[in-house]
Amino acid sequence: MATTKSTIMSKNIIEINNICHTFADGYRGIKMVSLSIYKGEFIILAGKNGSGKTTLLRHLNGLLLPDSGHLIVNGHDVKKHLVQTRKTVGMVFQDADTQIIGDTVFDEVAFGLENLRVKRAQINEKVTQILEDLNLFHLKDKSPSILSGGEKRRLAIAGILVMDPEVIVFDEPFSNLDYPGTIQVLSTIIDLNRSGHTIIMATHDIEPVIYDATRIIIMDKGLIKEDGRPADIVKLLESYGVKEPCSSKFGLGIQPWQV
Ligand SMILES: Nc1ncnc2c1ncn2[C@@H]1O[C@H](COP(=O)(O)OP(=O)(O)O)[C@@H](O)[C@H]1O
Ligand SMILES: [Mg+2]
Structure with missing residues (x-):
């Protein structure tokens, strides 16, 4: 029994237990949310504007702390282990590309490692690898300001990936x-x-990603209302103000967005 339990525990990368979050003006952005997230999942957090998605995400790497309840990331309480938490959970913000500060694409990605005083040879090796993986290497000496929207967003992802987060x-x-x-x-x-x-x-637009997701969680008014496999959740989306993908509407089930 003990072996089974520890195996299940080790697959559990994030554990959220009854968290609430009240903003300074008294508004309750998160109301008693509990959630277990397992390694390797691809989760869509859906919900209309103002449902609490960003507020919940900001708790996952300690940018916001709950006023009650607990968040455990990789076995550590987020409140007591902020540095550890941020190593495990990387966050790509909405419009992250507006925060780009490096003079070149390469410098932008190297920035986080330079702050950690990683040796130059290691920085060069790692940044090169990540730029290659994200198909940005040919742009390494360019100014981030000249990149296309998709390239800028991938650059923001590269800047997070260089820190080796397990969860993004x-x-x-x-x-x-x-x-x-x-x-x-x-x-x-x-x-x-x-x-x-x-x-x-x-x-709030799940059409491009639903085919690849393993799970959909729907939030409404700071609460988790639905949580399950995409095929089981897809027909419930519109009752929470989220558009149902066309293929599902036309009776074709969940199809890849790109063909
Ligand atoms: N700093 C804040 N102070 C007060 N209310 C906030 C603050 N940030 C967000 N809210 C409110 O919390 C609710 C959830 O916001 P948010 O998490 O950004 O929703 P979503 O990402 O789903 O659009 C909204 O009603 C929003 O106005
Ligand atoms: Mg949001």
Whole structure:
């Protein structure tokens, strides 16, 4: 029995227990949320604007702390282990590309490692690898300001990946991207999941990602209302103000967005 339990525990990368979050003005953004997230999952956090997605995501790496309840990341209480938590959970913010500060694409990705005083040779090796993986290497000496929307968003992802997070959280990763940009970012995220990263993505538009997701969680008014396999949740989306993908509406089930 003990072996079974420890095996289950080790697969559990994030454990959220009855958390609440009240903002300074008294508004309760999160109301008694509990959630277990397992290694390797690809989770869509859906819900209309203001349902509490960003507020919940910000708890996953300690940017916001709950006023009651507990968050455990990789076995550690987030409140007491902020540095450890942020090593495990990388966060790509909504419109993360507006926060780009490096003079070149290479410098932008190297920035986090330079702050940690990692040796130059190691920085060069690691940044090169990540730029190659994300198909950005040919742009390494360019100014981030000249990149396309999709390239900028992938650069923001590269800046997070260089820190080796096991879990990557995306807040509306397709916002303000055109069709090619969305395809680029989507395929990057799918590759990250296939290479073993746990993905948690908040979005109000689930059409591009539903085929690759393993689980959908729907939030409404700071509460988790639904949590299950995409095939079981897809017909419930519109009752929470989230558009049902066209293929599902037309009776074709869940289909890949790109053909
Ligand atoms: N700093 C804040 N102070 C007060 N209320 C906030 C604050 N941040 C967010 N909220 C409110 O909390 C609710 C949830 O917001 P948010 O988590 O951003 O929703 P979503 O990401 O699902 O659109 C909204 O009603 C929003 O106005
Ligand atoms: Mg949001």
